[in-house]
Amino acid sequence: MKIRGAPLLGVAAAYGVYLGVRDSKNLFKDLERVIKYLSTSRPTARNLFWALEEMKETAYAHKKEPAGKIKHILLEKAERILEEDKEICRKIGKFGSRLIKNNDRILTHCNAGGLATADYGTALGVIFASHSERKKIKVYADETRPVLQGARLTAWELIREGIDTTLICDNMAAHLMSKGEIDKVIVGADRIAGNGDTANKIGTYNLALLTHYHRIPFYVAAPVSTIDIRIKSGKDITIEQRNADEVRKIGSAYIAPKQVKVLNPAFDVTPARFITAIITEKGILRKPFARSIKKA
Amino acid sequence: MKIRGAPLLGVAAAYGVYLGVRDSKNLFKDLERVIKYLSTSRPTARNLFWALEEMKETAYAHKKEPAGKIKHILLEKAERILEEDKEICRKIGKFGSRLIKNNDRILTHCNAGGLATADYGTALGVIFASHSERKKIKVYADETRPVLQGARLTAWELIREGIDTTLICDNMAAHLMSKGEIDKVIVGADRIAGNGDTANKIGTYNLALLTHYHRIPFYVAAPVSTIDIRIKSGKDITIEQRNADEVRKIGSAYIAPKQVKVLNPAFDVTPARFITAIITEKGILRKPFARSIKKA
Numbered sequence: 001m002k003i004r005g006a007p008l009l010g011v012a013a014a015y016g017v018y019l020g021v022r023d024s025k026n027l028f029k030d031l032e033r034v035i036k037y038l039s040t041s042r043p044t045a046r047n048l049f050w051a052l053e054e055m056k057e058t059a060y061a062h063k064k065e066p067a068g069k070i071k072h073i074l075l076e077k078a079e080r081i082l083e084e085d086k087e088i089c090r091k092i093g094k095f096g097s098r099l100i101k102n103n104d105r106i107l108t109h110c111n112a113g114g115l116a117t118a119d120y121g122t123a124l125g126v127i128f129a130s131h132s133e134r135k136k137i138k139v140y141a142d143e144t145r146p147v148l149q150g151a152r153l154t155a156w157e158l159i160r161e162g163i164d165t166t167l168i169c170d171n172m173a174a175h176l177m178s179k180g181e182i183d184k185v186i187v188g189a190d191r192i193a194g195n196g197d198t199a200n201k202i203g204t205y206n207l208a209l210l211t212h213y214h215r216i217p218f219y220v221a222a223p224v225s226t227i228d229i230r231i232k233s234g235k236d237i238t239i240e241q242r243n244a245d246e247v248r249k250i251g252s253a254y255i256a257p258k259q260v261k262v263l264n265p266a267f268d269v270t271p272a273r274f275i276t277a278i279i280t281e282k283g284i285l286r287k288p289f290a291r292s293i294k295k296a
Numbered sequence: 297m298k299i300r301g302a303p304l305l306g307v308a309a310a311y312g313v314y315l316g317v318r319d320s321k322n323l324f325k326d327l328e329r330v331i332k333y334l335s336t337s338r339p340t341a342r343n344l345f346w347a348l349e350e351m352k353e354t355a356y357a358h359k360k361e362p363a364g365k366i367k368h369i370l371l372e373k374a375e376r377i378l379e380e381d382k383e384i385c386r387k388i389g390k391f392g393s394r395l396i397k398n399n400d401r402i403l404t405h406c407n408a409g410g411l412a413t414a415d416y417g418t419a420l421g422v423i424f425a426s427h428s429e430r431k432k433i434k435v436y437a438d439e440t441r442p443v444l445q446g447a448r449l450t451a452w453e454l455i456r457e458g459i460d461t462t463l464i465c466d467n468m469a470a471h472l473m474s475k476g477e478i479d480k481v482i483v484g485a486d487r488i489a490g491n492g493d494t495a496n497k498i499g500t501y502n503l504a505l506l507t508h509y510h511r512i513p514f515y516v517a518a519p520v521s522t523i524d525i526r527i528k529s530g531k532d533i534t535i536e537q538r539n540a541d542e543v544r545k546i547g548s549a550y551i552a553p554k555q556v557k558v559l560n561p562a563f564d565v566t567p568a569r570f571i572t573a574i575i576t577e578k579g580i581l582r583k584p585f586a587r588s589i590k591k592a
Contacts, residue, residue, distance in 0.1 A: 203467025
């Protein structure tokens with residue numbers, strides 16, 4: 001959790017592979033070991049596995065070269081993944097800002113900003129792009145329990161850019177929607193199945209159901225590398241269960257009885273039917289997602 | 297917030313009136329002043345105003361008696377409100393437990409237990425009664441941000457009674473429902489309009505919408521004194537807005553940028569159509585609530 005956010009996990013995994021083999025005397029054996037090890041770090045975000053696959057393919061494509069050259073190629077590949085992520089986020093921002101109107105009030109959940117990517121962000125990239133185009137927008141940030149990425153990271157990123165930001169608790173969104181205070185919801189994604197079902201931070205499915213009832217557009221912003229076309233639907237996405245003390249404690253202080261049982265799924269799955277569109281660097285994907293995803 | 301929970305606010309208000317006039321040399325002048333002052337303490341919970349009205353009526357009904365006797369009558373009235381609240385909670389528990397089946401998994405929000413009433417509780421009263429009837433139940437407690445009544449109070453009350461309790465963050469309920477893990481939701485109430493629209497802790501409307509989509513029964517448990525028949529619908533219920541630092545801080549520690557704007561409504565309104573039944577000491581009220589409430 002020193003590094004989080006699907007795109008950033010991908011970038012970090014790429015550099016991790018390079019660092020893991022840099023001093024290796026047995027390159028391909030260590031490559032396999034390092035990739036296997038890194039793949040156990042987090043189960044849900046697709047980009048982690050995507051980056052590991054990219055690094056592996058790159059190494060095997062140059063198998064006949066000297067080890068020193070392959071290592072150099074792997075470093076260059078990691079650097080390219082980093083630079084491409086920055087460009088991808090800018091493109092997502094640009095495409096997504098087409099969906100944002102002047103005076104929109106946008107709700108976001110968790111942190112899909114510069115702190116979750118190489119730079120700029122996915123969901124927040126759309127917000128930053130709209131802001132830089134001088135659209136007047138107001139952003140509500142869900143604090144996002146238990147790890148409070150919204151309160152700690154998203155609020156900080158938005159305020160730093162001078163964007164009108166209001167922090168709310170996760171359970172307040174429905175009330176705001178019923179008062180007509182939310183025009184759009186934009187979130188990031190950790191893994192998108194071939195049919196558009198989307199795993200993202202716990203609470204995302206909750207929000208999607210609320211937008212469905214209140215007839216509010218619900219957008220997912222993510223690079224194409226977050227899409228896992230080998231997975232047909234969200235049912236096949238592994239949801240990481242995290243430590244109970246993330247819920248029982250805040251910092252070092254207990255906020256609940258120490259012995260209480262806890263459920264702490266880090267993600268949930270939003271069925272594609274609740275998603276208005278998926279904003280990628282290849283454009284805005286519309287329904288049916290199975291087709292638009294394949295095309296992208 | 298030293299005292300919270302609609303029924304307990306009513307009990308405390310009754311004693312507050314007595315304490316406010318106990319040493320008075322000008323009984324009815326001080327009575328009016330004390331009632332006016334106490335009525336400004338919290339705007340939403342009906343029971344507070346109900347108890348103040350009960351105390352006022354009691355005093356005026358004995359207007360011709362000596363001041364010392366009226367004071368004594370007011371103390372007796374406060375004690376009766378306390379004792380009646382205990383009985384009412386037991387009755388709510390007994391009626392409500394008819395709705396609970398063996399092996400039910402029940403979700404509750406905030407704290408509507410012994411710490412929110414004179415004793416036993418409303419929503420938790422139903423759970424305690426079911427447990428004492430040896431029904432096997434499993435309870436999920438929403439932690440209930442920002443003040444964490446679920447984590448701090450409900451979890452403590454349930455564990456103390458040996459009830460199988462699991463704490464979750466407020467944004468996890470939809471995920472659990474989609475997995476078929478929740479059979480029923482039971483919450484308390486702060487004010488119920490004549491048509492059944494119910495103000496309760498922020499996040500209740502959110503839960504009600506989720507139960508609606510997942511076809512899960514949603515029950516409100518409250519004494520008849522929580523019902524405000526002079527109010528036709530939830531639109532006329534005043535929602536208390538609380539201090540921003542309840543959201544920005546936990547204990548004395550900031551969890552968000554100090555300068556971030558915050559919305560902090562303490563309650564929301566759940567439209568009657570999402571409520572399966574209202575459990576009162578007069579029985580289980582079914583739709584149409586306008587009729588069943590009037591009868592109760």
